[in-house]
Amino acid sequence: QSVLTQPPSASGTPGQRVTISCSGISSEIGSNTVSWYQQLPGTAPKLLIYINNQRPSGVPDRFAGSKSGTSASLAISGLQSGDEADYYCAAWDDSVTGWVFGGGTKLTVL
Amino acid sequence: QVTLKESGPVLVKPTESLTLTCTVSGFSLSNVRMGVSWIRQPPGKALEWLAHIFSDDRKSYSTSLKSRLTVSKDTSKSQVILTMTNMDPVDTATYFCARSYGDYDYNYVDVWGKGTTVTVS
Numbered sequence: 001q002s003v004l005t006q007p008p009s010a011s012g013t014p015g016q017r018v019t020i021s022c023s024g025i026s027s028e029i030g031s032n033t034v035s036w037y038q039q040l041p042g043t044a045p046k047l048l049i050y051i052n053n054q055r056p057s058g059v060p061d062r063f064a065g066s067k068s069g070t071s072a073s074l075a076i077s078g079l080q081s082g083d084e085a086d087y088y089c090a091a092w093d094d095s096v097t098g099w100v101f102g103g104g105t106k107l108t109v110l
Numbered sequence: 111q112v113t114l115k116e117s118g119p120v121l122v123k124p125t126e127s128l129t130l131t132c133t134v135s136g137f138s139l140s141n142v143r144m145g146v147s148w149i150r151q152p153p154g155k156a157l158e159w160l161a162h163i164f165s166d167d168r169k170s171y172s173t174s175l176k177s178r179l180t181v182s183k184d185t186s187k188s189q190v191i192l193t194m195t196n197m198d199p200v201d202t203a204t205y206f207c208a209r210s211y212g213d214y215d216y217n218y219v220d221v222w223g224k225g226t227t228v229t230v231s
Binding site: 003032033035037043044045046047050051056088090092096097098099100101102103104 | 157162
């Protein structure tokens, strides 16, 4: 059971655009949809993007997801201090019939 | 409103078993588009999926922890129960239950419980 590959950290200044990548294999990202989660310190993860690029109501359009083959990415534009959090990607893994998560990316707003 | 709430012991001794209960509201555990997963997060570390129970009572487990995990549900009580045997200090973590929503061509975890912190010592 693998872990999706994310960069451990990312950073940007207010107003900038940052991108977080998520890499997997055929049995997870290659075969299923990708979701993204934002986790603020001391809280549960919150759904940010589902089905690769869909935003739940209440999530601003500054957050955008995409997927191609066995990779996905999360783009955050107009960076704000409140975006400082850990971000996780996830996909269903057909080989284990369960979820696989990325290692998480800590976003710092400089 | 869909909610999930974890409950269970805060402190467990090494070699003991841990039993956690997830009480859900706002949806039925028999809804074919929904399942419930248990996911944990050691302090300062990443999320780790543990187990999943489907609406039809099928179960699946993390490969590395399969021998220690059992998941079950009581639909009438809207509860999902996770048991983990032979607890070790490395199992110290916040344990979340979360709802999966999907169909044959998409799925995602859409609602999480707040989590319960378990210390093994």
